[in-house]
Amino acid sequence: MATIVKTPSATWKAVIRKSGWPTTAKTFRTKRDAQDWARRTEDEMVRGVYIQRSASERMTLEAALKRYLADITPTKKPSTQKSERHKANTLIEHLGKYSLAALTPELVANYRDKRLNTLGRRGELISPSTVRLELALLGHLYTVAIQEWGLGLTYNPVQNIRKPSPGEGRDRRLSxxxxxxxxxxxxxxxxxxxxxxxxxxxxxxxxxxxxxxxxxxxxxxxxxxxxxxxxxxxxxxxxxxxxxxxxxxxxxxxxxxxxxxxxxxxxxxxxxxxxxxxxxxxxxxxxxxxxxxxxxxxxxxxxxxxxxxxxxxxxxxxxxxxxxxxxxxxxxxxxxxxxxxxxxxxxxxxxxxxx
Missing domain, CATH: 1.10.443.10 (Intergrase catalytic core)
Structure with a gap:
């Protein structure tokens, strides 16, 4: 059974101690929220599907991208490193304050649509190919976070959203x-x-x-x-x-x-x-x-x-x-x-x- 206690700051803390699982705790504003979370978590533990999400809830996309740029990007070509740093800055500007657990397919789709209607430095709309590459970086970040970093993410929010069409190739010939x-x-x-x-x-x-x-x-x-x-x-x-x-x-x-x-x-x-x-x-x-x-x-x-x-x-x-x-x-x-x-x-x- 979970233990629900009131903290000195007037919040409610739920603590779950269950054999075979690490002690898990989380703090909420109301007692009802703490009880609901404890009930769901214990049920997941019983069914063997519980995933510790606290790490992904604490890590922002900005922090995750900075870790990616420090750990993963240096293994790539210099030209790729430069372009990934630029794409990461764009993602941080728009989505950096969200935690990894809070970033949903809907939020990513909204980012896609907003970028496709944004003017670039030359006064032209950001190309679909540019947005595709930004989404590819975000998607790979989640893949690494799930497979290598063990942050407790249950899914990749980029995986199932519609990607922009790459469009037609340039047909500029030289006379x-x-x-x-x-x-x-x-x-x-x-x-x-x-x-x-x-x-x-x-x-x-x-x-x-x-x-x-x-x-x-x-x-x-x-x-x-x-x-x-x-x-x-x-x-x-x-x-x-x-x-x-x-x-x-x-x-x-x-x-x-x-x-x-x-x-x-x-x-x-x-x-x-x-x-x-x-x-x-x-x-x-x-x-x-x-x-x-x-x-x-x-x-x-x-x-x-x-x-x-x-x-x-x-x-x-x-x-x-x-x-x-x-x-x-x-x-x-x-x-x-x-x-x-x-x-x-x-x-x-x-x-x-x-x-």
Whole structure:
């Protein structure tokens, strides 16, 4: 039987001592609430389904996310760590004061809807993909809390709510005139690495993170391949090089201003301790594309363009995926955008072959 006692602060404390279970206690404002809780808890103990929830009731989402960032996030890639810290701050801002036990599917669904109707820094609505990733972080936090932290949570409030649709992939292509304007501007910069990095992205479809972390030993200009080891999906791959990409790498590998102690192909200025990191291109890239009249063009669109061109020259989906590193054909199709006018030319070619 539970013991119900009145505390000096005029609240009511229920204490349950039952063989085979740890002593459990909880304080309530009224005696009726204490009796109801004790009755439910004892019934769960009898049925063998009782879960100690006090830890999850005491820990706020803010505290849980900070623990996650300290324990789980450091095991992930640096780029993922940065994005998770940003997403965690957003979740803390909106839901951080709730305890883990108090966060319900309804509250999470309300957060989803509110975020989808929020304007971002560019004055545009927050994208569904951004909200999906925020919910994915929240969901994984609960999975870790349930499976590893032993906080007594009975369910994951993110698991069964409707997730925003990822939407259609960007279909921004680079016309020949735009390509000329862009690279004319890039080549005007005093550091040739800016144009080299963009050309490599356009010729190979490699991600910016893959290009910027390349060491000289990963580039084989004789075999015309690049060996990638640190990729987004953690799968190493060999990327074949076009003639243009090979020539760019030759220039980059023989860069006369490369320090002797730096093995990066595209290196930046010395940082703390004199160590050089990857070349910081983002600000210069944004200035260059604006000068070229391509405000709506993103660096990642070079990867989209490269993948689309690989398909247009006749490579199969499997061959393109081997080069680009896409793990699924569905994701590859989101990156592939064929020009209608090019398809018209192919159709005309097929018609001529039958005449």
């Amino acid at each position: 020949p005139d735009e390509e000329k304007r862009l690279f004319d501007v890039l080549r005007q910069h005093s550091n040739p690495m800016l144009a080299w990095i963009a050309r490599i992205a356009l010729e190979t479809g490699m991600r910016s993170s893959e290009i910027l972390t390349l060491s000289r030993s990963q580039v084989d200009v004789k075999r015309r391949v690049v060996r990638l080891t640190d990729t987004k999906n953690n799968e190493a791959r060999l990327v074949p090089l076009t003639q243009a990409a090979t020539e760019v790498f030759k220039q980059a590998l023989h860069n006369p201003v490369r320090p002797l102690d730096c093995d990066l192909v595209f290196f930046g200025e010395p940082g703390k301790g004199g160590k050089r990191g990857p070349y910081a291109y983002t600000k210069l890239w944004n200035q260059a594309k604006k000068k070229a009249g391509l405000d709506d063009f993103r660096f990642h669109d070079l990867r989209h363009e490269a993948v689309s061109r690989l398909v247009e020259v006749g490579l199969s989906d499997q061959e393109v995926a081997a080069i680009s590193g896409h793990k699924s054909m569905q994701m590859l199709r989101r990156y592939t955008h064929l020009r209608a006018e090019d398809l018209v030319k192919k159709l005309d070619g097929l018609r001529d072959s039958f005449i």
